[in-house]
Amino acid sequence: MTVPLYQAKAEFFRMLGHPVRIRVLELLQDGPRPVRELLADIAIEPSSLSQQLAVLRRYGIVTSRREGSSVVYELAGGEVAELLRTARRILTDLIAGQNELLAELREAETSSR
Template sequence: MSTPLYQLKAEFFKTLGHPARIRVLELLSEREHAVAEMLPEVGIEPAHLSQQLAVLRRANLVVTRKEGSNVYYSLTSPHVAELLRVARTILSGVLSNQAELLADLRSSPGERGRSA
């Protein structure tokens, strides 16, 4: 019996569920990077970055190539970068709606001075 698609999707999104992994994918959406280049951008310890990169490799979201002593990472598919762009668009809309709601709450004259 095969794994249901919704379960595979949930596992996929769990893989994306760490800020360091998202940051790595954002960087790799721009171009390939060596590990040393990513360290200051991601802001975590080298061993932790290595662990996060291993998670992304196991999920087949990134691939590596070695050049001399450097290991370079890149995305396996441009669709990963597209997914990050779509997530940004969704979040922008959500935050915009929340900002509008907050502005409405602050400007409601009947609600001023009342406790919530």
């Protein structure tokens, strides 16, 4: 039985819906990183990072390879980096709109006094 596209999309976004996973993906936009660097930048327990990396690997969002005693992770493709850039633009627009609304509310409050 196949899953409807909207359900697959919802599951994909649910998979992305964890702050550590998003932070890992942001860090990997700059290129491959060993786990020790990810741990230093994210500052969480190794077991927690391992769990989140496993989820990203399972969905095929990141790949890993062993280099000596280190495991290095990288984005599986450029589309994820583009998705993160798009999300940043959307959030920037939303926040700008909220700031405009806040300014209007403050102006209305000042003029009603």
